Amino acid sequence: MNPPDDPYLAALDRIGKIAQENRANPRQAMVQVLQVAIGMRTGAVLAQILQTVGPVVQTGPFAGMKYHSRAPLPGLLITKLLGCYESELHDVVKEITGRPYQQIVNVGCGEGYYAVGLARLFPQLQVHAFDGDAIARQLCGMLARLNGVADRVRIGGLCDVHQLRELARPGTLLVVDCEGGELELLDPVQVPGLAGCDILVELHDCFKPGTSAAIAARFERTHDVQLIPQAGRNPNAYPCMRGLHQFDQQVSVCEHRPGPTPWAFMKHR
Secondary structure, rough: OOOOOOOOOHHHHHHHHHHOHHHHHOHHHHHHHHHHHHHHHHHHHHHHHHHHHHEOOOOOOOOOOOOOOOOOOHHHHHHHOOOOOOHHHHHHHHHHOOOOOOOEEOOOOOOOHHHHHHHHHOOOOOEEEEOOHHHHHHHHHHHHHHHHOOOOOEEEEEOOHHHHHHHHHOOOOEOOOOOOOOHHHHHOOOOHHHHEEEEEOOOOOOOOOHHHHHHHHHHOEEEEEEOOOOOOHHHHHHHOOOOOHHHHHHHHHHOOOOOOEEEEEEEOO
């Protein structure tokens, strides 16, 4: 049988299959059903936002950045277009723009939100962007070209301690989001140059409990360490979200984090 043309009917078919195939594990089935339903609604909201304001970041430190109209995760794309993605870090980015960096290193660049956003904020600096995912690297390159900074965003694969040792030097801003790999990468013993870098890192306590405490302890002698917790979002702060169903509003500004992922901003002394 051919799949239904109506995406909602296709989603209902998928939900029906999930229910039948996972009757022995109803909790897991319910999680999968919610993922299908939320994916449908965020896709619909994304289409409306793109029709209303286009693929341009609306608010926040990267406002005005041209953006992808497609991305692997529609929900996260909405938060980036609105400008509320990781809004806990907006004050940090504002502070960063006033500091005299000589280069930026972004480990775990994804599709380029920070690599390209920071390249726009620092038009004189080279950005070294790394990601282990080939699709992410391709999207980052596309975003850099779209915003006219491709000549200053150098994109590479996985960044290990050997590569970081070559790049970590005074005047470096290091932005890290490597899904739990920060404990291995941010090692001042292996990478002594980290002592002279400012570091903004997402801490994946959800994957490796105690990560925040361990990272803070490593750098407390060389850096001023600011730990930043997660916070909520107000979808009504964004004009294009007003008037939507409350469910659509809430799921659209959710970043779907699997657990605690605070951040640390560590300024070298």
